[in-house]
Amino acid sequence: MDITQIRYFISVTETLNFRESARRLGVAQSSISRQIVDLEEKLGVALFTRSSRAVALTEEGRSFLPYARDMLRTADSAAFLMSQMSSGKGHLSIATVSTSAPVLIRCLDVFFKRYPDIAVDVILNNGREQLHAMREEKHDFHFAHAAMLPDDGRLDYLVTHADDxxxxxxxGHPLTKKPLPLDFAVLEKERFLVSYEAGYPLLYNHTLDVCRAHNYVPRNMSRFDKAESVLLAISAGLGFSILPSALPAQYFPNSVDIIPIADMDTHRTYIAAWPRRVTNPSAALFLEIVREVTGG
Structure with missing residues (x-):
């Protein structure tokens, strides 16, 4: 199979009409039909059912579609990267977690002004995704919680910032007027909002450590797929949570209040990490900016 066949296949899944896909792509309808048939023959399955009135995806077509999208996305990214390199322009790939995003933005602000021709891809990962990305060295830079750093020594790093x-x-919640340290017993009637452990294992476990230290067992708990969704729910008055202080300041500073946990250490350190052997010239330039911005 080739990328043209994949591109035609995805177009037909979007229109369910060979003529409309041909119009969108600026090719003959017969060309699309022939390429789809060739693709089906190579895969050994029918991707569409066809009749005089309608075109529909088969079960095999639906199963193949996400892989086709991944292939097209990868091919387009590779083509873009090659065009940047052939024109003498650089490229940089960076992955970050939400709590490190403000520091990354400060670095990018300086970097874009100094090197406007270097293309930068930024990926926002949850905790689990970032752990995997760092283990696989998927990107030139990873902005993350320090505990996510693999212990095999393949990545170098510097500390970027910290929070609690x-x-x-x-x-305006009444608890903001209570004296510190906060008595967690007063939270028993409140709904506790957390991020799924699968997506944010470090944050989830750190949160449970705080609960255990205060003998707090949530009676009503709701889980969300993203920490940002937890904040949205809090801003709507649906409950409370235990989160890194950087998140509410970043996303909903005027819709939520924060209460310090004054009777235990909840300090969290964040890093920027990169492969020990920097081979990408653009990455070397970005590292200079990171050191400059963070003082690392």
Whole structure:
């Protein structure tokens, strides 16, 4: 199979009409039909059912579609990268977690002004995705919690910033007027909002450590797929959570309040990590900026 066949296949899945796909792609309808048939023959399955009135994906077609999209995305990214390199322009790939995004933005602000011709891809990962990305060295740079750093020594790093876990409540919540340290017993009637352990294992476990240290067992708990969704729910008055202080300041500073956890250490350190052997000239330039911005 070739990328043209993949591109035609995806177009037909979007229109379910060979004529409309041909019009969008600026090719003859017969060309699309022939390429789809060739693709089906190579795969050994029918991707579409066809009749005089309608075109529909088969079960095999639906199963193949996400892989086709991945192939097209990879091919387009590779083509873009090659065009950048052939024109003498650089390319940089960076992955970050939400709590490191503000530091990354400061670095990018300086970098874009200094090197406007270098293309940069930025990927926002949850905790689990970032752990995997760092183990696989998927990107030129990884901005993450320090505990995510693999212990095999393949990545170098510098500390970028730090924050603490805090209790996050809706704006104007009565608990903000209580004296510190906060008595967690008063939270028993509140709904506890957390991110799924699968997506944020470090944050989930750190949060449970805080709960155990205060003998707090949530009675009503709701789980969300993203930490940002937890903040959105808090801002709507649906409950409270325990989160890194960087998140509410970044996403909903005017819709939530934070309460320090004054009776235990909840300090969290963040890093920028990169492969020990920097072979990408653009990455070397970006590292200079990171050191400059963070003082690392």
């Amino acid at each position: 876990l805090v209790v996050v409540v809706p704006k």
